[in-house]
Amino acid sequence: RPQVTFAGRSNVGKSSVINRLLNRKNFARVGATPGKTSQVNYFRIDGKLYFTDLPGYGYAKVSKEERDRWGRLMESYFQEPGLISLGVLIVDARHKPSADDVTMCNWFKEAGCPMLVVANKVDKLKKREVEPNLEVIRQTLELSPDTPLVPFSAEKGDGKTEVLSLLSQFFA
Ligand code: GDP
Numbered sequence: 001r002p003q004v005t006f007a008g009r010s011n012v013g014k015s016s017v018i019n020r021l022l023n024r025k026n027f028a029r030v031g032a033t034p035g036k037t038s039q040v041n042y043f044r045i046d047g048k049l050y051f052t053d054l055p056g057y058g059y060a061k062v063s064k065e066e067r068d069r070w071g072r073l074m075e076s077y078f079q080e081p082g083l084i085s086l087g088v089l090i091v092d093a094r095h096k097p098s099a100d101d102v103t104m105c106n107w108f109k110e111a112g113c114p115m116l117v118v119a120n121k122v123d124k125l126k127k128r129e130v131e132p133n134l135e136v137i138r139q140t141l142e143l144s145p146d147t148p149l150v151p152f153s154a155e156k157g158d159g160k161t162e163v164l165s166l167l168s169q170f171f172a
Pocket of ligand 1: 008009010011012013014015016017056120121122123124152153154155156
């Protein structure tokens with residue numbers, strides 16, 4: 001089954017983005033303890049697509065054991081050939097992507113799957129800040145020109161139509 005795999009730093013709003021795309025309030029758990037989501041969550045969509053929610057990363061207050069466990073989980077997930085049909089990396093529209101974001105982005109690239117990047121919390125930016133921030137994100141992640149980078153607000157709903165249309169184009 002086609003799998004859309006969502007990844008992002010703890011607290012970036014990954015659960016909120018998934019809930020917004022699915023029109024659900026509490027499908028994915030919003031505000032779950034950062035760093036404690038140590039399993040991969042699968043959501044079956046319309047019986048034909050899977051949304052896969054990878055545990056968040058980059059939370060400072062996580063024990064070495066937890067971090068190692070996360071690393072092994074990611075390794076086994078990304079090693080599975082052909083598992084990911086489409087990667088969705090969620091970053092914070094306000095900030096330059098972290099080293100962890102870059103690493104995650106490279107895992108998707110190495111997996112050879114197409115990807116799209118969602119810049120969440122765009123509601124916290126002034127309008128004139130959006131384009132320059134997107135440019136910093138595109139450059140830091142070294143995105144190819146054909147990789148979509150969508151400004152998004154899980155809170156307000158901006159970008160939802162665009163992401164859904166990219167998903168349906170992809171799986172058409
Ligand atoms: P996760 O850890 O990545 O799954 O993040 P959550 O979905 O739990 O969200 C973390 C926090 O960010 C919560 O307090 C959300 O209400 C908030 N949040 C998520 N998306 C947005 C957004 O688009 N705009 C704003 N302003 N806050 C958001």
